[in-house]
Amino acid sequence: MAEYAVVDVETTGFAARGSDRVVEVAVVQLDRDGRVTGEWCTLVNPGRDLGPQHVHRIRAADVWHAPPFAAVAGTLADRLADRVVVAHNLAFDARFLTAELHRAGVAAEVTGLCTMRLADRFLPDRAGRSLAACCAAAGVALDSAHSALHDARATALLFRHYLRFGAPAGTPFPRLGLVADAVEVRRGAALIAGTAGTAGVAGATGTAGVAPPRAEPVPLVRGDVVVFTGQMRSPREVWVDRACRAGLVSQGYVTRSTRVLVAADPCTLSSKARRARTYRVPIVSEEDFAAMLDRLD
Template sequence: MPGRGRPRGYAVIDLETTGLRPSWNDRVIEIGIVHLDLAGEVTGEWATLVNPGRDLGPQHIHGITAADIRHAPAFGEIAGAVAERLDGRVVAAHNLPFDAGFLSHEFGRLGLGTPLDHTAGVCTMAWSAQFLPGAPRSLAACCARAGVSLNGHHEALADARAAAGLLRHYLALAGPPAPWEPLIEAVRDAAWPAAGDP
């Protein structure tokens, strides 16, 4: 499913996971996605729990229990929905290498390739050095410095909303064109798997 026509804006993502390394069989257990248009206005939200098919890891951090995910879909059941929500958009996150790496690994487990690459998206943590100089790099600290509300920290949609708020703040400070303008044009040619794959 290639990106088609005019880029549609940004998909700001956040994941909750069973741990820190997909190479150690850690898995995604919650996904939050916030859509922004190219001007930074929110145009949609989506979130789901994901059944990882294993233990949930540090529940004291993410607060997700076995009862919460008992009837949640496996990643393979929602991969098409995720791809559809990222297609044609610049992917952004606070600590994008972490989120992009986990999502890429989940698609890879299904035999699906994606254009997910942290160098092809906007990391609000990395850009904080330019837009929030001197601020600690954590999501909570960056939000506090930028005046962005963060309610329900370590819930995927709440954190995605907060990262989207940071991105809006950066866009307002930078003014047009965005400093990552080449990434916006590149999503035209990014190929995402179709909803029916694999």
């Protein structure tokens, strides 16, 4: 009987085979009886904006020094090797991990067991299909939802509850023989273990391990061109309308003549932000831009 690897990912969105990327991945290893034997988690630099940051609560500054997925693919594969992969809503996690592995040049398909689907068998009286609902029905604590490691830990406990009623069959992930890189970057702790993968990350974003300096608000005059990027707290159209009413020109792309880029997160790794840094266009927050508009009025 194989052992298990419980996985969870946080992503920039839902388009695994499109433009969205993994920004955090966690693995909790279990023995045949569901006892935890190891865990691993790392942030991932997606090379783009972070999408719905209000969901996963990961800041661009957190991933600024994180490795790209290709740099952690070996470690991930080693953590999964010879184990049955387990996840809550496995289709989502497996789709993203498979797509990221393929981009890294690894022709592997992630398959396994889904605790959400297995809930029909083991938790018939649950209130819903979400991880929170299944954990509540099984008496499992779920702390800090939408953190990859916390969700993986909760899913591991949920799966251990299932194992009490019999182990479902699953196919172990193959041993791929990739080199496991000693890289680990944890959210909130600014922890960097090892050095593999950090060189080269800075090439697209700045100095590895150091977030870009925050731009000071700049004076605006009517006719200045402004660009917006990221999912802001106020809808994009609200900011565009305010800018236009103030006499500014809203544009969808950054050029050398752009006066300021307004970002949901000033440390964003979006393509607009990368171009703005190349052209030395200031990148400011919503709050700073609001203050700039007030001074313009």
